[in-house]
Amino acid sequence: MPEPASGPDRAVGAALARWRRLRRRPETWLFLVILAVGTLFGLMAPGFLTLPNVIDLLETYSVQAIIAMGLFVVLVSGGIDISFAATASVAQYCAALLASRLGLPAPLVILAGLAVGVGLGCVNAALIHHLRITSIIATIAMMSVSFSLLMYFSGGRSIYDLPDWWTSRVVFYRAELASGDIVRVTLPVVLMGAMALLTWALMTRTSIGRQIYAMGGNPEAARRVGIDVGRLTYVAYGYLGFAAALGGLVQAHRVGESVPNAMVNTELAVLSAAVLGGASLAGGVGTVPGVLLGIVLLAILQNGLNLLGVSPYFFQIVIGVTILVSTSITVLSSRRGRRLRTLGEAPSHG
């Protein structure tokens, strides 16, 4: 049926097809919305589009972004995890205990913290894969178990005497602008970048990443093709555990102390960012840039409203409306134009 078209026609067709595909991507829309909102805030709030403000924003949201990278992998695999905030808190607190009570050296502490995160992630994977518990139920249960145990054993006490290597600020790049403002690229921002890059490479450039996409798209087919679905479940939840632990460590680094319940209630914000960025709860869909854009949108909304003097309490309303509007538009626009064509395709004679 399709005939080989001549050169230029084909190029135009390909470009058109690419645009059509691009137009349907949530990332494209998200990017446009961010541009619009950013411009608006830039015009209305003079301090908004300044480099220090932007860098500040990045640092504030680095913890959420790091964890969102892990959650993104789990969402792509077709699962969901509610327990990551608890995981982050547990990993952070364990590491803080090791550092302040036992005075272990930095590499050991960091390694131990990350190991706790990966371990908790693997417990989730085991519950989901071997015991066949739905991911949302398994992780809700794990969240209450691990967070409550943390509160029980810590008695809710914060650890303030973190060692200096943990809390002292690490600045990778520092410059003074003509305006006199100082721009610093700090450890959280660098880690966020590294984590995004790592996740992006893992998911788009390696076999296992593509397998995770395949599994999220059609688990049954993945099994038939010979993909080891159990191993992927461990990889996805283990990776989220790792990301959560890293986020927990960075969070303590930023605030200089370990508070057992500091990360509670970030679950929904991180999930919103991932979903805004186009990761689907049904699995198999989503990109790292999309998730980052989701975080950026939430960040500039909060910061911009803040600079405009809007009450911080108003922010949650904005998040709610943003989630409702963006998800509705995505679903509704993909539903349009899906009519089975029988008239045009069937032979009209004979």
Add this chain to the structure above:
Amino acid sequence: MSGETPFLRIKGVSKRFGGVQALIDVDWEVRRGEVHCLVGENGCGKSTLIKTVAGVHPPTAGTIEIDGRPVPSLDPAKAKALGIQVIFQDLSLFPNLTVVENVAVESTLGPALRPVQKAGMRRIAGEVLARLDFPLDLDALVADLPVAERQITAIARGLAAKARLIFMDEPTASLTRAEVDRLLAIVARLRGDGIAVVFVSHRLDEVVKVAERLTVMRDGRKVGTWPVAEVDQRRIGHLMTGVDVEHGVVARDMRAAPPLLAVEGLSRRGEFADVSLTLRKGEVLGIVGLLGAGRTELALTLFGMNRAEGGRILLEGRDLALRSNRDAVRAGIAYVSEDRLSLGLVLPQSIGDNLVLAVMRRLKNRLGLMPQARRRALAAEWVERLKVTIPGLDAPVRTLSGGNQQRVVLAKWLATRPRVLILDSPTVGVDIKNKQGIYEVVADLARGGVGVILISDEVAETFATCDRVLHMRAGRIVGEAVPGVVSEHEMEERIYA
């Protein structure tokens, strides 16, 4: 038969699941590069046979030889390595990935952190599609492809995995005639490359025409293998069922009966156009045509699921404005969907609840409650009237056989006391005994004054049940026949022409 070793030879293969003997002492062979049909009714052991050859189910007894060499412990990986590929009916594709990634998915099965060979995968996909002479947009998402192109993608994936024997499970079930032709052209090409293709089907359709040999299965046994030229459709039907189905023609002249449902110039863009028909009281009207001729779409519009974009529907002379299927049911129109498993029944729920679902409103008492006793009484009454064999009203409907499930669907709709009953391929996946039972129910209804529209792929079925048969093609009604006046053969010629 030549002395050449067949690609696949199985000897004395049996397979038992618990107490069920799914395969009994099957000897079978597939030659290199042949097109072979494997037919049989649902539950005859076809799928078990495929899965045994694909290494999914190890046989309880017997041997499997590939290329003349026995393969003692076949597992799916080994079967694939030996060139056996199965294209399941659901195609097992990844809708969220591109054509390239689907076709060359095997390339991503290597070590976890190995970089994805993008260029390599592209080359593989391009080459395979070129071999099939079927250029697809390599970067299109599979979710965006029409069914026929998805099928090509699945075949291409099999080829990319170096298939030498491809099983295609019900490959034509959802294709239009033109698409089937394209598929058959591709199969011819595969044969040219020395790749054997086995079509698996429970229906006798056009695929039989391109095959060289045909194997019939029944009750877990192989009935036999014949060159296709030596068996005709009727003989195959007999071999499949073990019953000689000699349908008499039952057509009655209903021209004197008052018109019940009249459709005038009904159209819906992209689906069907300018459809006019009259259904009389007590008449059984057949609609035949290929899958994709717009039959189901027409039925859905008559049932109020989709809005007509032109034309009128009149019930006993009164204009019907159907905004939803609730309007249709209220007016006395019922529709038995062709997709029993996902649209006809709520499989996990109980038989009783499925039976009362469409008439819940009628069961309410003054308090708005549905007393358990009334529900059970109604359900029991219909189970009795349609002779459904059930373990109990509380058993999930999923546990019933295909035939009994279909009786439950019929009962559910008859409970709404319809005046017009639309049956869409009502005997697909139903065994021969239940088929006859369903035809009897239809005849009974017609005697009681219900107008029945029966949509079917099988001319024989409509000839055995209908008073008049309409022929639909490409969204239009193109002919009408009275069974007996026109022979079954003539009608088939018209449809498959």
Add this chain to the structure above:
Amino acid sequence: MADARPLPAAKQGSPLRLFAGLPGGHLGLVSLLVGLLLLFAFLVPGFLSVATLNSFMYQLPLLGLLSLAMIVPLMSGGLNLAIIATTSQSALLMVWIMGTLAPPGTGGSSAFLVILLALAAGLLLCVLIGLLTGALVAYTGVHPILVTLGTKSLIDGVSIYLTRGMALSGVPDAFAAAAASTPLGVPLIFLLLVAVAVAVGVILKHTPFGLACAMIGSNPEATRYSAVDTGRVLVGVYALSSVVCFFAALVMIATFNSASADYAQSYLLVTILAAVLGGVDPFGGFGTVTGLMIALAILQLLSSGLNQFGVSTYLTVAIWGATLILVVVAQTFAARLPARFRRRK
């Protein structure tokens, strides 16, 4: 790699479903409940006392009502993450109306009128929220987790914005007295829980709406093809869920004598836990109010019993989570065992 085990519950839902559907499916739960009761009676002297029963009846209603609000959408294959937000906002509105129009000391009949007005407003708010949520779920096709995540954020945002995160207090004496009353020695709020549970149970089990709700939970398309107005049923599901939140709001005011956007936030996930423990299929289609109530009793009993041991509430929540995992695992194996047995035969 290529294991020929039965496929996990990918498509048709969890194996839970098999267990929950069996007659006597609550047997395991009831024996767990009785076992715990005996255990605590044996270990804790004076556990079987009126005091224990009383604390049980005072503590259960809020969680119980919120769980009832959760079970309805769960049955239909959805989820309502906004139940706590709805409850808090309704409670805030009612306290605000009562506090503004009837400051303490307002006399008899006018206070009564104000209370009626407050109740009406609270109920109306819940109905509106429910209709809005239901319409979004039914007519946009967005996953209920996302819709209710959005509405939760929105409702919480409005509550926090208007109250600046503060608690509101000041309930007319008449209301406080009624809320604390104990007709026949049973706390009124417990009676309220029983009444709402019976009502929700009857609605789910004996009405066309309830049956449609379970059917939608198993297969929305097949239900729509059976001439059920699935859109309207879904709107009804979330409306009913929100109306139950109104009763939860009453209990919230009665318990705390005030209202705040912060109250009971930690209960959200516990309600899902209780529902699943009680045999509600997290994929929808199956579940009973009876099972939920037994599960709630188990959770409350664990909490009271451990409390008497001097175990911290944090540890109690951890034990709740562990109980859920154990019960689900037990159900999975119970469902798998017969199959395995049959195959061996």
